[in-house]
Amino acid sequence: MDIHWYPGHMAKTRRIIKENLRLVDVVLEIVDARAPKSTHIPDIHDLIGSKKLLIIMNKADLADEKTTERWVSFFADNGMDSLSVDSRRRVGFKKLNEFAKELSGKIKRPLRGIVVGVPNVGKSSFINQIAGRKGAKTGNKPGITRGKMWLKAGDKFELLDTPGILWPKIEEEAVGLKLAFLGCIKEELLNVEEISLKLIGFLMRRFPETLVNRYGVNSSENPPVILEQIAKNRGFMAAGGKADTFRAAKTLLKEFQEGKLGRISLEEPGEEGGLWQDL
Structure with missing residues (x-):
C-alpha cells in the first residue's frame, strides 16, 4: 500500500x-x-x-x-x-x-x-x-x-x-495500515475494501471474537468471505442481489474507529513486524 x-x-x-x-x-x-x-x-x-x-x-x-x-x-x-x-x-x-x-x-x-x-x-x-x-x-x-x-x-x-500533520511518504506499510484503520488518512486516498480486508485479517488473528460477536460471521473463513458475510448480515445488498461489500467495508472501519468492536490496541511496545508482515 x-x-x-x-x-x-x-x-x-x-x-x-x-x-x-x-x-x-x-x-x-x-x-x-x-x-x-x-x-x-x-x-x-x-x-x-x-x-x-x-x-x-x-x-x-x-x-x-x-x-x-x-x-x-x-x-x-x-x-x-x-x-x-x-x-x-x-x-x-x-x-x-x-x-x-x-x-x-x-x-x-x-x-x-x-x-x-x-x-x-x-x-x-x-x-x-x-x-x-x-x-x-x-x-x-x-x-x-x-x-x-x-x-x-x-x-x-x-x-x-495546530492543524493535523503527516509526513510526505509513509515508508512502512504496517504504519500506513494502522493510520488508515484509525481514520488518520483521508478516505478518498484509500481503497476502502482493501483496507477493510487488512483489518479483518488482523482481527481474525488477534481478536476473532470481536467480528463473530459484532457481525455474526464464520471465523474459519478468509477475509473476502467474511466481508461478504458482514454485508449480508447487515442487509447491505447491491443491484442484482449481490452483497454490497463497499458499504460493509465502510461500516466496519467506522465502527472500529468508534470502538464498537471493543477495546483493541493495534500495536505493542517493542513489536517489530510480527503479525503485520503477512497482511
Whole structure:
C-alpha cells in the first residue's frame, strides 16, 4: 500500500510549529492510544528541537488498558513523558494538571504549550476538555482543524492549537495500515475494501471474537468471505442481489474507529513486524 499525502496546509503546520516554539514551554503531542508509535510524528524531535515533549495517548478508552500501561512504561524507559487520557469523559486530566502545575510553578506563570499530532487523534476534543470550550470544531474526519488559535485554559495552561500533520511518504506499510484503520488518512486516498480486508485479517488473528460477536460471521473463513458475510448480515445488498461489500467495508472501519468492536490496541511496545508482515 503506497500512500502519499502532503497537502500545502501540512507544510504550513510545520512552519507554524517552528515559528511558535520560542513562545512555548512544552509541546503536547496527541497520539491515538491504540497505536502510539504509528500515530507518533517520527521526526518530532527534529521539529521541536530542545523543547520539552509530553506525549498524550488520547482515546485510551478505546485501547486495551494493560497495553496502554505498557506504553507508558515504554516511553518512560526511553526518557519520554507520557500519560493516557479519555477526552470524551475527561479521564486522565488530573495527571495532566499535576504536570502543568509542576512546570508552571518553576516559571511562575501559566504553562504555554503547543498541541500537535496527526489528523483524527482527537486534538480538538482534548482541547475542548482542557480549555472548557464547546465551540471548537471537532469531527471524525482528518484535517477538519485549520489555521492556528491560542486558547486560555484556566490558570494552568495557555495553548496553541495546530492543524493535523503527516509526513510526505509513509515508508512502512504496517504504519500506513494502522493510520488508515484509525481514520488518520483521508478516505478518498484509500481503497476502502482493501483496507477493510487488512483489518479483518488482523482481527481474525488477534481478536476473532470481536467480528463473530459484532457481525455474526464464520471465523474459519478468509477475509473476502467474511466481508461478504458482514454485508449480508447487515442487509447491505447491491443491484442484482449481490452483497454490497463497499458499504460493509465502510461500516466496519467506522465502527472500529468508534470502538464498537471493543477495546483493541493495534500495536505493542517493542513489536517489530510480527503479525503485520503477512497482511
